[in-house]
Amino acid sequence: MTSNSxxxxxxxxxxxxxxxxxxxxxxxxxxxxxxIPRKPGYYGQPVVKPPVWTWEIPIYFFVGGLSGMSAVxxxxxxxxxxxxxxxxxxxxxxIGVILSSVLLIMDLGRPHLFINMLRVFKHQSAxxxxxxxxxxxxxxxxxxxxxxxxxxxxxxxxxxxQLLRIAAGVLIFGSALFGTLLATxxxxxxxxxxxxxxxxxxxxxxxxxxxAGLGSAxxxxxxxxxxxxxxxxxxxxxAAVESALLVWLTIDKHGAADRAIHExxxxxxxxxxxxxxxxxxxxLRLFGxxxxxxxxxxxxxxxxxxxxxxxxKVSGSDPESVFAAERY
Amino acid sequence: xxxxxxxxxNQRRHSFVQDHVEVGFFTDPTVCIGCKACEVACKEWNQVxxxxxxxxxxxxxxTGHLGASTWRHVxxxxxxxxxxxxxxxPMSLDQDPFRWIFLSxxxxxxxxxxxxxxxxxxxxxxxxxxxxxxQNDVCNGCGYxxxxxxxxxxxxxPQPLPDAGGAFKCTFCYDRQKSGLVPACAKVxxxxxxxxxxxxxxxxxxxxxxxxxxxxxxxxxxxxDPTETSVRxxxxxxxxxxxxxxxxxxxxxQIPTIYLKSAWTxxxxxxxxxxxxxxxxxxxxx
Numbered sequence: 135m136t137s138n139s140x141x142x143x144x145x146x147x148x149x150x151x152x153x154x155x156x157x158x159x160x161x162x163x164x165x166x167x168x169x170i171p172r173k174p175g176y177y178g179q180p181v182v183k184p185p186v187w188t189w190e191i192p193i194y195f196f197v198g199g200l201s202g203m204s205a206v207x208x209x210x211x212x213x214x215x216x217x218x219x220x221x222x223x224x225x226x227x228x229i230g231v232i233l234s235s236v237l238l239i240m241d242l243g244r245p246h247l248f249i250n251m252l253r254v255f256k257h258q259s260a261x262x263x264x265x266x267x268x269x270x271x272x273x274x275x276x277x278x279x280x281x282x283x284x285x286x287x288x289x290x291x292x293x294x295x296q297l298l299r300i301a302a303g304v305l306i307f308g309s310a311l312f313g314t315l316l317a318t319x320x321x322x323x324x325x326x327x328x329x330x331x332x333x334x335x336x337x338x339x340x341x342x343x344x345x346a347g348l349g350s351a352x353x354x355x356x357x358x359x360x361x362x363x364x365x366x367x368x369x370x371x372x373a374a375v376e377s378a379l380l381v382w383l384t385i386d387k388h389g390a391a392d393r394a395i396h397e398x399x400x401x402x403x404x405x406x407x408x409x410x411x412x413x414x415x416x417x418l419r420l421f422g423x424x425x426x427x428x429x430x431x432x433x434x435x436x437x438x439x440x441x442x443x444x445x446x447k448v449s450g451s452d453p454e455s456v457f458a459a460e461r462y
Numbered sequence: 463x464x465x466x467x468x469x470x471x472n473q474r475r476h477s478f479v480q481d482h483v484e485v486g487f488f489t490d491p492t493v494c495i496g497c498k499a500c501e502v503a504c505k506e507w508n509q510v511x512x513x514x515x516x517x518x519x520x521x522x523x524x525t526g527h528l529g530a531s532t533w534r535h536v537x538x539x540x541x542x543x544x545x546x547x548x549x550x551x552p553m554s555l556d557q558d559p560f561r562w563i564f565l566s567x568x569x570x571x572x573x574x575x576x577x578x579x580x581x582x583x584x585x586x587x588x589x590x591x592x593x594x595x596x597q598n599d600v601c602n603g604c605g606y607x608x609x610x611x612x613x614x615x616x617x618x619x620p621q622p623l624p625d626a627g628g629a630f631k632c633t634f635c636y637d638r639q640k641s642g643l644v645p646a647c648a649k650v651x652x653x654x655x656x657x658x659x660x661x662x663x664x665x666x667x668x669x670x671x672x673x674x675x676x677x678x679x680x681x682x683x684x685x686x687d688p689t690e691t692s693v694r695x696x697x698x699x700x701x702x703x704x705x706x707x708x709x710x711x712x713x714x715x716q717i718p719t720i721y722l723k724s725a726w727t728x729x730x731x732x733x734x735x736x737x738x739x740x741x742x743x744x745x746x747x748x
Contacts, residue, residue, distance in 0.1 A: 142518040176710030177520040182614040228547025243603020254584035261606040262582035314733035325725040327609040336725040344732035367743040
């Protein structure tokens with residue numbers, strides 16, 4: 135190593151600084167008071183690994199939740215003869231499932247090997263279960279939408295049309311079942327990990343993700359012009375549950391173990407998301423500003439998903455959160 | 463043992479893979495000299511890319527932490543307490559005590575492994591010798607193992623490194639073991655601080671070593687092998703001086719699958735509640 139290599143230069147700088155000030159600030163340098171490290175754990179290094187997931191995953195959580203719960207609304211709309219609403223909701227679900235698959239494949243380190251996801255069926259892996267839920271959901275939604283469209287357009291008559299009607303009914307009902315799981319399993323996915331701020335809230339996460347999905351689906355359908363009372367009622371319900379979850383999250387604190395939820399930028403994302411989906415959406419709906427409430431809920435649901443991934447990154451990089459979580 | 467020459471379990475050829483014998487690593491920091499030969503041997507044999515040439519300032523540790531391109535990591539701990547009855551400098555034991563500890567960290571090859579359970583492709587498997595192996599050609603880089611490891615060992619290798627996108631960690635030199643060879647790190651360790659061998663032999667040896675050290679004044683010597691937690695013990699276990707936190711080791715590591723039951727219960731409850739709410743909304747608010 136030559137004397138003008140970067141590390142040697144840095145060493146010289148540190149020596150000069152130490153000589154002048156007696157203290158050297160900066161990463162990994164703790165010479166004040168001696169060589170004994172005072173950072174938590176091993177030089178403050180993370181104990182568990184923070185998630186490697188990038189922007190695709192929070193958007194997938196948002197789109198998947200919306201898509202899954204759209205199918206639930208579609209099946210109720212079919213049952214109660216809101217055919218127009220059922221069509222829009224099924225289109226949302228179908229576009230959502232395609233977008234979800236694209237986002238999931240994009241996030242893989244090796245997208246060309248995505249098909250390996252379907253090699254095994256592992257009930258103990260929430261990721262494996264999620265892939266299968268998405269697969270079955272897609273297998274119901276896309277043919278369900280085609281059958282529904284063919285039936286409503288009356289392209290066929292007689293027995294063929296009857297068959298399409300039954301097929302649409304069965305497939306839309308199937309979409310609803312897998313759709314609710316698609317919207318809620320994501321909470322299990324991040325709740326059953328080694329990241330303290332996530333696993334400490336494994337009960338809240340599926341409730342939050344499911345409710346956010348339901349409210350987003352109702353909200354987006356309202357923004358598409360379906361201003362009907364049942365969707366407003368669903369919007370009220372989702373905003374009320376989100377408000378309750380905000381209270382739960384505020385009360386259920388675990389100190390250093392989940393401080394990523396209450397501090398840092400990640401904490402702000404969570405708070406902003408929860409206020410938009412909870413109290414704000416609720417108040418706007420109470421005063422009859424339905425489109426604004428729907429819009430606030432959608433933005434909040436998206437921000438909150440980014441918030442939870444950010445929480446995982448902060449909590450996973452914080453050794454103290456892991457040590458503190460072991461008390462719970 | 464040192465002195466056994468080629469009869470040492472670190473040097474002998476073996477047939478553990480063929481005989482389906484559980485093997486392990488016992489890593490003892492009290493005889494480690496911090497030479498990092500294990501890191502070098504691991505990188506050379508497994509052709510692992512470099513992990514950056516940055517100067518950390520954390521004692522002599524410029525490696526940082528285990529990851530996709532770091533499968534052995536020698537830790538350098540500087541602590542203000544005595545190491546057994548050793549006296550640092552010309553003073554007495556209680557004056558400015560200091561100890562320097564080196565410990566070679568590695569994948570723990572858990573009895574119940576979080577990464578293995580989480581892997582949705584079946585890429586991560588349990589081998590004949592009880593180690594946990596990532597099959598590189600199957601892994602599609604979903605990243606779920608990364609957040610499922612309670613020890614923060616496995617990671618996804620970023621672009622533009624060779625084989626980027628896949629998850630990597632210590633393979634326990636499965637390829638070498640299949641041919642009757644000892645893992646590269648243990649083979650090269652000049653003080654046999656890393657010992658490779660039958661797991662039950664190593665556990666007995668570890669217990670004996672702790673006893674021996676405590677007799678010689680190392681009062682805080684203990685084994686790090688969390689058999690009481692849901693991980694149910696590790697196949698690469700360590701002797702440590704002091705508390706595990708100082709080594710960045712979680713005192714009570716848990717396999718994340720123990721959280722599945724409560725999380726799925728919440729998910730199913732939410733799923734049912736969503737369907738009921740939607741039906742009620744359409745039935746009573748139309």
